[in-house]
């Protein structure tokens with residue numbers, strides 16, 4: 021039976037890292053497909069104290085984990101069953117695990133997950149919980165340090181409380197918790213690893229120890245992905261200045277004791293077209309010659325040979341890294357995407373639209389709304405019960421809070437009023453579509469009927485798009501709810517600080533085409549949405565959760581290399597949002613809130629690229645020849661069993677790679693059906709009547725004729741009536 025010994029949990033400094041521990045690991049093990057070809061070093065930590073079980077070795081456990089286990093073991097430096105468990109979601113995470121570990125572990129390396137903020141575990145909110153294993157379990161192991169470093173050094177945590185792990189813990193002779201062990205790259209033989217030797221267990225110390233550990237690899241044994249970390253000499257700097265190359269070279273000048281340069285070097289590992297190196301500040305005359313008056317400073321050599329110091333608001337790691345990552349042509353190395361079966365789709369040309377990332381574009385929000393109302397909802401043949409309620413509430417929130425252009429707002433209001441006045445408890449989706457398409461042709465009501473991404477455009481057609489616009493829409497709604505508190509009066513949502521979040525949550529759960537995303541979001545919502553007590557907290561909640569998703573998806577196939585998933589806003593967008601406490605990057609939430617209100621506020625909305633509202637002839641812009649703007653009107657007929665399945669967006673909508681394979685297949689099937697004959701028939705373009713197709717023009721003429729003939733009949737009626745009266749008066753002979 022395992023036993024908890026809370027007295028032994030006390031953070032007794034170096035004692036927790038006693039040298040007699042041993043812990044094995046073929047960490048620094050292989051990628052599955054490479055079998056030894058790609059190696060990285062690794063660190064394991066043992067954050068909780070529990071007794072261990074009888075011996076067994078990790079090596080003997082590996083075969084039983086199968087290929088998947090080896091994969092987990094290698095890519096995340098873990099063969100830990102709990103990691104597999106986390107992956108397969110077979111066992112729920114236990115929040116209760118936080119509890120026993122709280123106080124005793126206060127001084128442990130809580131900031132190991134500094135780069136993956138989560139409200140339950142992040143610094144400041146639940147500091148005592150922060151070192152508990154369950155918090156660690158919440159994150160992808162590579163995030164425990166930072167995803168950018170993952171190809172050089174990986175981190176995994178092993179829970180010795182888990183019965184399955186106790187044999188391993190015993191085998192490695194783990195007695196104290198947390199225990200950190202380092203395993204060098206290319207380690208083939210069984211080794212117990214190196215113990216962490218540091219003055220404390222703060223994240224900064226652990227991170228710096230990791231850097232030392234990486235640097236201590238000899239030249240040939242360093243993980244291939246890890247760039248040289250030693251400083252270069254002034255003569256090397258001079259030769260770099262003389263040589264023009266095809267990429268940027270950044271040189272961080274710093275003092276001997278600084279780790280900033282090495283951190284920036286590691287931060288830039290996944291980026292191409294840039295090399296980062298570091299030099300020390302020993303030779304003052306040389307620094308003066310370059311104009312370096314203080315350290316740390318970053319000197320940049322541009323591909324065209326020009327060079328100079330870069331200007332950042334604060335000389336901090338995040339600011340330097342963010343600046344370098346945002347240089348023109350500096351991109352995240354792209355991961356090979358699975359080949360698309362359709363060659364024609366492959367050759368699609370994406371027209372690039374210049375945009376300002378500090379602005380919000382109406383066209384993104386409207387394209388998102390178009391997709392949501394005309395494509396995503398179209399997957400549901402009819403709407404009833406909870407589904408209908410979700411739609412009604414969502415449209416109400418949209419109608420009251422959408423900050424965009426008037427014709428779109430009017431359309432949403434019309435839809436909301438119609439839905440609210442419906443006596444029915446089941447409506448066909450087509451009725452909604454008729455309204456969205458404004459078949460009544462009421463002037464001043466209009467929503468674009470095609471996709472055009474600007475701030476949400478991807479460098480490839482399958483990246484970004486709709487999910488990006490959805491995030492932006494939801495952020496905008498939370499801001500509107502906070503800045504216009506009266507907007508929801510009379511809707512039943514007044515005084516509900518969670519109104520937008522809960523409505524969004526239900527929309528995502530019920531209608532969002534990416535089911536997996538919906539499940540992830542639901543998990544986060546369950547965890548902490550209820551803690552939101554004010555509209556401002558709702559803004560911050562969504563911002564934090566979006567960053568959690570960003571953290572989880574960094575390096576994922578769905579990541580656009582041109583728009584890497586970063587913790588947002590980046591320092592260049594909001595320098596005041598970032599601060600450093602004890603060497604650790606952190607957020608100033610007050611400034612973040614101000615920034616979000618400005619960024620997602622009405623005044624920041626740009627109408628550039630938006631469809632001309634006067635041109636409500638559906639697809640005016642398309643007619644102007646922008647080939648990549650596909651109309652996305654689903655067929656009105658044959659919904660079949662679509663009620664239960666999602667219509668996958670065409671290539672332009674993303675995030676295709678993020679979706680599970682099975683979903684791809686079903687969605688592709690739907691898409692093919694959309695591509696079939698008649699699939700692109702315009703909604704409202706023709707209306708069949710007595711077997712004859714009438715065009716919109718025919719219908720309009722009918723209405724005009726109808727009105728004209730009614731008027732004519734009325735005029736005739738009054739004319740004859742007046743005439744008959746006159747005739748009566750004229751021929752009236754009063755009786756004598």
Ligand SMILES: Cc1cc2nc3c(=O)[nH]c(=O)nc-3n(C[C@H](O)[C@H](O)[C@H](O)COP(=O)(O)OP(=O)(O)OC[C@H]3O[C@@H](n4cnc5c(N)ncnc54)[C@H](O)[C@@H]3O)c2cc1C
Pocket residue numbers: 476483484485487488489490491492495528536537538540541562563564565566567569570573576578579580583584588589674675678679
């Ligand atoms: C609710 C929801 C859940 C999702 N879950 C998953 C999932 O589980 N798996 C998956 O593969 N994909 C998921 N997605 C899709 C994924 O999050 C991205 O939307 C998609 O990969 C496109 O990424 P992007 O680069 O356009 O940036 P996005 O993450 O879509 O962000 C769009 C824009 O919002 C701004 N932004 C970024 N971060 C923040 C922030 N923290 N706060 C405010 N604004 C910010 C930036 O300007 C950014 O360009 C989800 C989408 C949504 C709407």
